[in-house]
Amino acid sequence: LIESGRALFAEHGLRVTTHDIAAHADVAAGTFYNHFKDKADLFRVITDEAVAELSRRLREAGDPERGLRANVRPVAEALVGFAEDHADFIHILFSREATTATTEAAVLDLLAQDVRQGRAASIERGEMPPEIDAMVLSQALVGMWARVMEWWAEDPSRAPRETVIETLTRIQLGGTHPG
Amino acid sequence: LIESGRALFAEHGLRVTTHDIAAHADVAAGTFYNHFKDKADLFRVITDEAVAELSRRLREAGDPERGLRANVRPVAEALVGFAEDHADFIHILFSREATTATTEAAVLDLLAQDVRQGRAASIERGEMPPEIDAMVLSQALVGMWARVMEWWAEDPSRAPRETVIETLTRIQLGGTHPG
Amino acid sequence: LIESGRALFAEHGLRVTTHDIAAHADVAAGTFYNHFKDKADLFRVITDEAVAELSRRLREAGDPERGLRANVRPVAEALVGFAEDHADFIHILFSREATTATTEAAVLDLLAQDVRQGRAASIERGEMPPEIDAMVLSQALVGMWARVMEWWAEDPSRAPRETVIETLTRIQLGGTHPG
Amino acid sequence: LIESGRALFAEHGLRVTTHDIAAHADVAAGTFYNHFKDKADLFRVITDEAVAELSRRLREAGDPERGLRANVRPVAEALVGFAEDHADFIHILFSREATTATTEAAVLDLLAQDVRQGRAASIERGEMPPEIDAMVLSQALVGMWARVMEWWAEDPSRAPRETVIETLTRIQLGGTHPG
DNA sequence: CATGAATGAGTCTTCATTCAT
DNA sequence: GATGAATGAAGACTCATTCAT
Numbered sequence: 100l101i102e103s104g105r106a107l108f109a110e111h112g113l114r115v116t117t118h119d120i121a122a123h124a125d126v127a128a129g130t131f132y133n134h135f136k137d138k139a140d141l142f143r144v145i146t147d148e149a150v151a152e153l154s155r156r157l158r159e160a161g162d163p164e165r166g167l168r169a170n171v172r173p174v175a176e177a178l179v180g181f182a183e184d185h186a187d188f189i190h191i192l193f194s195r196e197a198t199t200a201t202t203e204a205a206v207l208d209l210l211a212q213d214v215r216q217g218r219a220a221s222i223e224r225g226e227m228p229p230e231i232d233a234m235v236l237s238q239a240l241v242g243m244w245a246r247v248m249e250w251w252a253e254d255p256s257r258a259p260r261e262t263v264i265e266t267l268t269r270i271q272l273g274g275t276h277p278g
Numbered sequence: 279l280i281e282s283g284r285a286l287f288a289e290h291g292l293r294v295t296t297h298d299i300a301a302h303a304d305v306a307a308g309t310f311y312n313h314f315k316d317k318a319d320l321f322r323v324i325t326d327e328a329v330a331e332l333s334r335r336l337r338e339a340g341d342p343e344r345g346l347r348a349n350v351r352p353v354a355e356a357l358v359g360f361a362e363d364h365a366d367f368i369h370i371l372f373s374r375e376a377t378t379a380t381t382e383a384a385v386l387d388l389l390a391q392d393v394r395q396g397r398a399a400s401i402e403r404g405e406m407p408p409e410i411d412a413m414v415l416s417q418a419l420v421g422m423w424a425r426v427m428e429w430w431a432e433d434p435s436r437a438p439r440e441t442v443i444e445t446l447t448r449i450q451l452g453g454t455h456p457g
Numbered sequence: 458l459i460e461s462g463r464a465l466f467a468e469h470g471l472r473v474t475t476h477d478i479a480a481h482a483d484v485a486a487g488t489f490y491n492h493f494k495d496k497a498d499l500f501r502v503i504t505d506e507a508v509a510e511l512s513r514r515l516r517e518a519g520d521p522e523r524g525l526r527a528n529v530r531p532v533a534e535a536l537v538g539f540a541e542d543h544a545d546f547i548h549i550l551f552s553r554e555a556t557t558a559t560t561e562a563a564v565l566d567l568l569a570q571d572v573r574q575g576r577a578a579s580i581e582r583g584e585m586p587p588e589i590d591a592m593v594l595s596q597a598l599v600g601m602w603a604r605v606m607e608w609w610a611e612d613p614s615r616a617p618r619e620t621v622i623e624t625l626t627r628i629q630l631g632g633t634h635p636g
Numbered sequence: 637l638i639e640s641g642r643a644l645f646a647e648h649g650l651r652v653t654t655h656d657i658a659a660h661a662d663v664a665a666g667t668f669y670n671h672f673k674d675k676a677d678l679f680r681v682i683t684d685e686a687v688a689e690l691s692r693r694l695r696e697a698g699d700p701e702r703g704l705r706a707n708v709r710p711v712a713e714a715l716v717g718f719a720e721d722h723a724d725f726i727h728i729l730f731s732r733e734a735t736t737a738t739t740e741a742a743v744l745d746l747l748a749q750d751v752r753q754g755r756a757a758s759i760e761r762g763e764m765p766p767e768i769d770a771m772v773l774s775q776a777l778v779g780m781w782a783r784v785m786e787w788w789a790e791d792p793s794r795a796p797r798e799t800v801i802e803t804l805t806r807i808q809l810g811g812t813h814p815g
Numbered sequence: 816c817a818t819g820a821a822t823g824a825g826t827c828t829t830c831a832t833t834c835a836t
Numbered sequence: 837g838a839t840g841a842a843t844g845a846a847g848a849c850t851c852a853t854t855c856a857t
Binding site: 167168171228230231232234235236238239240241242243244245246247250251257258262263265266267269270271272273274275276277278 | 411414457
């Protein structure tokens, strides 16, 4: 129930007061602390849930059997699907609040796993030029995904679902300035 | 002088107290309000300065005469240079504090201008496939740039300067999963 | 059962929470109030028990038939024995928590009864000089006893049992600075 | 000014609210924290002051040149004088609040210094029988003094000044049950 | 009788902002 | 302009107590 106060975190970040969350859930201020040790505690619970859900979707989307490039579109579709179903989570996951250090790392690792895993194979097959650094690449990918998802989740009427997927896919396969 | 309290915003975001800023600048707490209406006021001043500086560098880096693709590397170099010289600014510009709405838009517009301007020409010349949406593209670009710059500015020893530039360039020209 | 939460009062005074006491007794928080009206109520119950026990021991130790001086050592022995068997009580009885006003008086009366009772006889027999005020004397005695007992009960290895008794006895019979 | 909120500590111990102290001193709640880091901070300041003052008086009262017994009455007079002038301090010094551990030790050491110092000489001269343990003795003395002072400071009309001094002196020189 | 979630008043502490000097 | 003490509205968290089950 109180977890529905996730809406508040999504909108205002960690700045929401415990009183507001409690009020929003129609319980007294003290009740909050019967369920969560801390404001940070609730935040962590919500965050963990979000990470788990996103993780699940990504796992389902990627198929190691397929080549790296073949996975690009399914992953993009998974991300857009996630943004559609859990707009709240998007804001929470990619916000940069003080305590998120751990989460941030978790999310990044999650998103970048596909990249890192694929890299070994790619280098072997000479698919990925060594000039592309794995660390920089994963930062770039996560930044790209996070921003687009946030932007789109904020107001999905900004672009058709398909356009977002298509653009993300093409960027990854051919670059932002394809030649 | 007080603006040197920019260091504090960079490190702690809007959470720094006016007292801390004043102390850091070796003036009394009240003096702050002789120069700035608000804490937000100072933040805006600093932010505007950062936007202006970044804007200047990007303008110098991009040459409309050259083709779009030819501008990719110079722009990447400009960004990395900016991150080198103004690590403070990076954190301030791309943090997502409540009041930054306006700034955020400004920064995005700034970074995306190159994309948008080029798009007209590109379409004309058939360089950019219409499946790539301009709005999604600019969000993706900004997200990518912002995250990589933040990540690198935090600790430049994470990757050699050249590697960052090279990777950013290649991603834009050929994608993250080049075929 | 819950009264075993006496250990908590002994260690932390009235600051222990009703929840802690209930938890320590392996019952639910609400159960506390099925047995006691108040936190103060439980405290009073425990306190009364302690007073009764101390009272019993002192009554057994003192023998009106003997002279006042002859009772000094038995009383000291009784006190030390009490401290040995009920270290918990010592802290509770002589702590100065807000609500203890009543208890405090009871304890003092208890300890001082021997003094007061004896005084009549003493004056008659000219044993006690009138310059020694009965009220001041009983305060002094209780203060002395209470502190020594608390100090010793906290860690009985601080001095051998016999030494405590002997010193207390000698002080009462001959003063702290005997001539 | 706020230190006049010493009266509150004396009456209610550490349980007084910072708001109450501030209100009592006719300042706003926040002002408290411009002068003291903590509630504990103020308590410590007051406590240190009290210890220093008591220490000063005891030093002036005792004269090492005189014999131990000759110092008993002057010390008693000093204590009573202190209780007269600083009734507030008495309650604070001898209360057993959680944080007072350090103070408690300081006070005890202070009061017991006379005992300990004298003991060496006494044993040498065979004045004090070895059956009287120095540790137990100092606890007893401090307990006696503290309680009598507290009791009398609470309401000095309970006994004439002279009676308190006389009784304390006689107890120390000849015991509570003189023979 | 037991339970334990809910309550909400109360407490400490912080901090943006003001203003008399 | 500079100062820095004062302000007081919040906010996080605690805990004695109640009450429906």
